Amino acid sequence: MFTKAITRRPSEEMVDGITTADLGKPDFALALKQHDAYCQTLSDLGLDVTILDAEPGYPDCCFVEDTAIVCEHIAVIAPLGAPSRQGEQETIEPVLAKFKPIDHVAAPALFEGGDVLQVEKTFYVGLSARTNQAGADALGAAVAPHGYDYKVMDCGPSLHFKTDVNYIGNNTLLVSPFFAEAADLDGFERIVVEDDEAYARNCLFINGTVIVPDGFPKTLAKVEALGQPVVVLDMSEFRKLDGGLTCLSLRF
Template sequence: MFKNVIVRVPSKSISEGLTSANEGKPVYSKALVQHENYVSALTKAGVNVTVLEPKDEFPDSCFVEDVALCTSKCAIITRPGALSRRKEAALPDMIEALEKFYEHIEYIKEPGTVEAGDIMMVGDHFYIGLSARTNEAGAKQMIALLEKYGLSGQMVEMKEMLHLKTGLAYLENNNLLVAGEFKTAPEFEKFNKIEIELDEAYGANCIWVNDYVIVPEGYPKVQKKIEDLGYKVLVVDTSEYRKIDGGLSCLSLRF
């Protein structure tokens, strides 16, 4: 069960965020409303939400998931692979927020790069995708830090997705949403895989929060598959975040 969530309000500079989506620039006023609805859904799922102030100098800073990995034993501050995001990981308000919840805070160091959008937690085990943003040096540091606290991790080769969790979502109870290249990845054979079709691939980025699953709006086949598994579903529109390669999991730290 998750007790706490940290989010950051999107900044007015969100339209300058990194993107490969080709869907136009996000509209700040819409992004703000969508973020408020996202926080409302999280609150409905029974967590305490810490809301950090926007940072205009960092257009992607609402995607807080990438700058820290929150585990049951420690928080690990990452070192983002995207240069424009590297200083986000050291923002004082984020460190202070984590210090309220964690006695132990660790850091990924050069030459390692890690964005926690590449990390999927399954109990005490963490799958770490090797992507354009997370390198092997960073993944090895991350695994060593996890092992220091009695947790475990393994690397997953990737070729297509931006982040590991772009195409994977663990919904607890051995249920795993899979899209694209991960449908045939040997690492995930033991899971009950719910395959997501190409036309709704973005919908694979859902989040499980205390028996609710938050699902992006506009992906009815994904929503039905999750409801058929017996989960309570909350739907949140993330269309403005999709324009800058972001989704539901990217917008929060959940622990």
């Protein structure tokens, strides 16, 4: 059960954030409203939400998930793989230090939280343009003393591992076709989300409820068929920056 979350308000500079999407620039005012709804949903689901101010000079600062990995015993601060984002983690660390012991991974070992999926005592780490083998191994070494294992996987063509693979409870993953037969995910039930609804692979599982991005009816129907409570949120402005539901918070 999650009890806390850390989020950061979007910056007006988000209109210049990193993106591979061809969806135009975000509407900042609408992004603020969507972020408010996101934070309220986390609160409604029982989390004590810390909302940090936007960080000047960092257009992608609202995507706090990338800055650290947080589990029951420890928070591991990420070195961040995108050069323009390096430094965001420095203001996250003192906030996390109020709740968890802190460890660090230092460059040239690189990882971002968007490439790391925790399911119970295992961390699945995807190798990407933002996360390298040294970063995966360093993260694994940091969490191993606390009883955690890790598996390293190829991200394929996607930005982050959690662009393509997300846990939604009941031993079930939402996956892209690339991961439909991945041996390292054997033992999970897998729901394949095709490329026409690729953004909806990034759902967020919070205390028995699945948060699903608005506008993806086929994925929504598959998630609803599992019988768990579902909340639908409009994430249109964050989608323009390749940002999904998991990206906007650190949960622990």
